[in-house]
Amino acid sequence: MPRHIVCLTLDFDTMSPFISRGLTSPSPLSRGEFGVIGAGRLLDLFKRYGVTSTWFTPGFTIETYPEAAARVVAAGHEVAHHGWTHRPPNTLSREEEDAELARGNATIKKLTGRHARGYRSPSWDLSPHSIELLLKHGFDYDSSLMGHDYLPYRARQGDVITLEKPAAFGRETKLVEMPIAWSLDDFPHFEYLRQPNSLQQGGMSARAVEQNWTDDFDYMTQILDWSVITYTFHPFVIGRGHRMMMLERLIRHMADRGAVFLSMEQALDEWQTRQAKAAD
Numbered sequence: 001m002p003r004h005i006v007c008l009t010l011d012f013d014t015m016s017p018f019i020s021r022g023l024t025s026p027s028p029l030s031r032g033e034f035g036v037i038g039a040g041r042l043l044d045l046f047k048r049y050g051v052t053s054t055w056f057t058p059g060f061t062i063e064t065y066p067e068a069a070a071r072v073v074a075a076g077h078e079v080a081h082h083g084w085t086h087r088p089p090n091t092l093s094r095e096e097e098d099a100e101l102a103r104g105n106a107t108i109k110k111l112t113g114r115h116a117r118g119y120r121s122p123s124w125d126l127s128p129h130s131i132e133l134l135l136k137h138g139f140d141y142d143s144s145l146m147g148h149d150y151l152p153y154r155a156r157q158g159d160v161i162t163l164e165k166p167a168a169f170g171r172e173t174k175l176v177e178m179p180i181a182w183s184l185d186d187f188p189h190f191e192y193l194r195q196p197n198s199l200q201q202g203g204m205s206a207r208a209v210e211q212n213w214t215d216d217f218d219y220m221t222q223i224l225d226w227s228v229i230t231y232t233f234h235p236f237v238i239g240r241g242h243r244m245m246m247l248e249r250l251i252r253h254m255a256d257r258g259a260v261f262l263s264m265e266q267a268l269d270e271w272q273t274r275q276a277k278a279a280d
């Protein structure tokens with residue numbers, strides 16, 4: 001029988017991505033602060049539809065907004081690792097990245113009683129050390145890569161990429177990749193971001209994006225009997241009124257077509273069970 005899993009994931013960043021970009025004046029910080037308002041709306045929406053989700057939460061958010069973070073846990077959602085400072089790993093030394101993982105996990109354990117099983121890198125930019133460090137810290141899955149759209153796969157370690165030479169792929173590891181896509185992320189579609197050398201226009205029609213997102217789900221159901229699609233939302237982005245209305249329509253569309261809404265760790269466990277049965 002076909003089974004199509006939807007992972008609704010939240011990057012609960014609040015102000016952290018603006019701070020990591022050096023945007024510390026009141027206006028950009030207030031944009032991140034709105035994430036707490038959006039988070040409350042999302043939790044209420046998920047409760048109405050029985051949705052279990054995953055919240056990739058920087059340590060900064062947990063320690064700055066402890067009551068908001070605790071509400072996520074109390075509602076039964078998964079809390080996963082998203083750095084502490086929201087600095088992309090590829091901008092850090094190995095020692096700094098290692099410290100970010102440790103500090104973030106300590107914060108999550110204090111909140112939930114256990115270390116995070118999953119990790120998502122800020123800005124989806126892993127470093128050459130990331131897979132090694134994620135394995136060292138005992139993570140079961142990562143959600144930062146885009147090598148598939150509807151199926152988990154094993155993350156590789158030790159790829160060698162050299163200009164003008166074929167890629168030399170490293171070995172597969174036990175770390176499972178739960179793939180994502182920029183096209184299924186709300187931030188590049190909706191958020192205006194001006195920096196000294198770049199401009200992200202944002203401001204797209206929620207109706208147009210909704211059509212893309214429903215079509216991706218519908219295509220998945222046409223080509224696979226078992227599958228996982230991951231949507232990435234930011235409470236300070238998706239939490240605006242017209243986008244919340246779009247998200248509710250999206251949830252209804254998928255639910256009407258038999259979608260199963262799981263946290264990312266639940267989807268991981270189901271995939272691993274299927275892999276073990278296939279290997280017998």
